[in-house]
Amino acid sequence: MGILKVRNLNKNFGGLKALNEINLDVEEGTVHAIIGPNGAGKSTLLNTFVGRLVPDTGEVNFDDQPLLNRQPYEINQMGVCRVFQTPEIFGELSLLDNVMIPTFAKRDGSFVLNGWGRMDRETDVNDQAEHVLEDVGLADQRNELANSLSRGDKRRLELAMCLVQAPRLLLLDEPTAGMSRADTNNTIDLLKRIGERGITKIVIEHDMHVVFSLAEKISVMAQGAVIVEGAPDEIKGDPKVQEAYLGGAHL
Amino acid sequence: MLGLSRKDTTLLLIVLALVVLAPFLLNPFPEDSELARFNAGYPDLMQRFVIFGIFAMGFNILFGLTGYLSFGHAAFLGVGSYAGVWMMKLLTVNVVPAIIASVAVAGVFSLLIGYICLRRSGIYFSILTLAFAQMSFALAYSVLTPITAGETGLQLSLNDPRILGSSAVDGTIPATNFFGIAMRDGFEWAVGGWKFTFNFGYYLCAVIMLIAFYISIRIFRSPFGAMLRAVKSNQQRMNYTGINPKPYTLAAFVISGMYAGLAGGLMVAVDPLAGADRMFWTASGEVVLMTILGGAGTLVGPLLGAGVIKYFENIFSRLNEADLNQMFSGLPDGLQSAMVTVAQMFVGDGWLLTLGVMFMAVVIFLPGGIVEGGQRVAGWFRRKSGTEKSGKAAPAASAAE
Numbered sequence A: 001m002g003i004l005k006v007r008n009l010n011k012n013f014g015g016l017k018a019l020n021e022i023n024l025d026v027e028e029g030t031v032h033a034i035i036g037p038n039g040a041g042k043s044t045l046l047n048t049f050v051g052r053l054v055p056d057t058g059e060v061n062f063d064d065q066p067l068l069n070r071q072p073y074e075i076n077q078m079g080v081c082r083v084f085q086t087p088e089i090f091g092e093l094s095l096l097d098n099v100m101i102p103t104f105a106k107r108d109g110s111f112v113l114n115g116w117g118r119m120d121r122e123t124d125v126n127d128q129a130e131h132v133l134e135d136v137g138l139a140d141q142r143n144e145l146a147n148s149l150s151r152g153d154k155r156r157l158e159l160a161m162c163l164v165q166a167p168r169l170l171l172l173d174e175p176t177a178g179m180s181r182a183d184t185n186n187t188i189d190l191l192k193r194i195g196e197r198g199i200t201k202i203v204i205e206h207d208m209h210v211v212f213s214l215a216e217k218i219s220v221m222a223q224g225a226v227i228v229e230g231a232p233d234e235i236k237g238d239p240k241v242q243e244a245y246l247g248g249a250h251l
Numbered sequence B: 001m002l003g004l005s006r007k008d009t010t011l012l013l014i015v016l017a018l019v020v021l022a023p024f025l026l027n028p029f030p031e032d033s034e035l036a037r038f039n040a041g042y043p044d045l046m047q048r049f050v051i052f053g054i055f056a057m058g059f060n061i062l063f064g065l066t067g068y069l070s071f072g073h074a075a076f077l078g079v080g081s082y083a084g085v086w087m088m089k090l091l092t093v094n095v096v097p098a099i100i101a102s103v104a105v106a107g108v109f110s111l112l113i114g115y116i117c118l119r120r121s122g123i124y125f126s127i128l129t130l131a132f133a134q135m136s137f138a139l140a141y142s143v144l145t146p147i148t149a150g151e152t153g154l155q156l157s158l159n160d161p162r163i164l165g166s167s168a169v170d171g172t173i174p175a176t177n178f179f180g181i182a183m184r185d186g187f188e189w190a191v192g193g194w195k196f197t198f199n200f201g202y203y204l205c206a207v208i209m210l211i212a213f214y215i216s217i218r219i220f221r222s223p224f225g226a227m228l229r230a231v232k233s234n235q236q237r238m239n240y241t242g243i244n245p246k247p248y249t250l251a252a253f254v255i256s257g258m259y260a261g262l263a264g265g266l267m268v269a270v271d272p273l274a275g276a277d278r279m280f281w282t283a284s285g286e287v288v289l290m291t292i293l294g295g296a297g298t299l300v301g302p303l304l305g306a307g308v309i310k311y312f313e314n315i316f317s318r319l320n321e322a323d324l325n326q327m328f329s330g331l332p333d334g335l336q337s338a339m340v341t342v343a344q345m346f347v348g349d350g351w352l353l354t355l356g357v358m359f360m361a362v363v364i365f366l367p368g369g370i371v372e373g374g375q376r377v378a379g380w381f382r383r384k385s386g387t388e389k390s391g392k393a394a395p396a397a398s399a400a401e
């Protein structure tokens, strides 16, 4: 069943066609990769899913409900969580707080006036957060400030912030950029493991190792349009993809 | 204790002890000594310490946690004091209804203003709050004079109805009181050369300040407090993580407005006169200074900042040339007059220069305010005395965070 349906999406920035008649179907429980050269419009496409950007025309449906013209927090509450290309975390807060906050959001909704509780006595939320921090391998740094992390670790923290919410759709914009080879492989393993929990994922990646380790379906974007779509094996040999990547150096 | 961690309980008890013993601590010099002019243990000054402490503490919940810098919080203090005086005119000179009304009215007013101003952030938010406060100030002087009594200031009179009390007692306006104990009541205690004053009004304000401080600790440690810090840190992430930052910020704004109203209510409880000048922008700026000077985002910082500024405002501003001549009288003639000339710039009307220099020094060298200074000193001691005793100095310093 299609969990995300994108129909005829268009967005112009001045004269630039950033999104050009995009159609996309993401099947529930699968990993769908979006690849393409820099400036192809991949991040812009995700922006329209999470309420950061309103497209000029077109539709985006999640679980048969329209996503467009909703506030970002409403979209998250529907079960969509995004890891950004440049990490968006609470830099001045501890790692534990960083993960506890999304856990509260999942438990309490978009607003609850809980001014009388105590962070260190919210054992359920604490445990969940600790657990996910262990999953991503950051448990030892739980009391450090998020700003002190390396770029790769920040991205893992952001991933933890999404995972703790057990979203139905996880949007990953270059989840391994800035990570060492070892960390990249850890992240691949982690994403595979959470795949078993039935979370649908859209992954934008330049690292083809990651793409071919994870993806069940790949959409290739170039200049705002989806030029090819198919299973990893089909994509590998496609001449149009080779061309988009300037002779296929990446593949 | 009271749902606080051990660290926070210690902090609360330290503040409690300081507040209870303030009449002694602030009067360390014998009455007839040279230094007696540096004593600050007078009822009205001690009242100001705790009242402005409440004001700054509330301001800190907004500014320290969410980072939204309001330049109009004096408006809520002003509105609170008008509401308080009206209660004492209409109902009774018992201060309880007055204080409750001050908090409630300031709360409603801040809900209204916060709702509008929080549509913008950063400098635009600050300008909007400033504009609203100046507007309130101007209105209090013009069209609202029937309510505010304009330049004279709103005060009690013999013709007030006071339906729950009496308009006049023995032909005079009755004294503000707490179930019969007058605010100005108290007693003095003279031992040796010292004289200590214990004033009921001060202790009532102090108890309320302690309650406000306790609430502030609870908020700081709560999930709500974490959300407010998240607002300051990254509103984008909050949004994409399923949280609507707006109601959180508005709640912080209203809470801090209510603290300001409480401060205004206590001011008129101890001295039943409300004037529009309390809403002037300088008063809004002062609470910003107090909070930053003490340490924005820390628990005790605003209290310390309020204390320091009120101390300088009241003690330094009173020193004059004669005082200085006397203080430096031990020095050779030429040096004495030089010292007096220099020092004179910083006292009397020049106290604002002292404040300015102090404020700049803090912002440049101690961005975390006096609290950060205290933590650094505690850090030195810890390093000097080795790791064994490290547990001792640490809690007080870090509890203040």
Ligand SMILES: Nc1ncnc2c1ncn2[C@@H]1O[C@H](COP(=O)(O)OP(=O)(O)OP(=O)(O)O)[C@@H](O)[C@H]1O
Pocket (backbone or CB within 6 Å): A013, A016, A018, A036, A037, A038, A039, A040, A041, A042, A043, A044, A045, A085
């Ligand atoms: N808010 C914006 N205003 C104007 N132009 C934009 C905006 N956002 C993106 N663009 C432009 O749209 C095009 C697509 O950008 P996008 O970030 O989606 O590319 P991408 O495929 O994610 O590339 P990369 O792999 O480098 O992340 C780029 O040319 C970019 O400059």
Ligand SMILES: [Mg+2]
Pocket (backbone or CB within 6 Å): A042, A043, A044, A085, A173
């Ligand atoms: Mg991108």
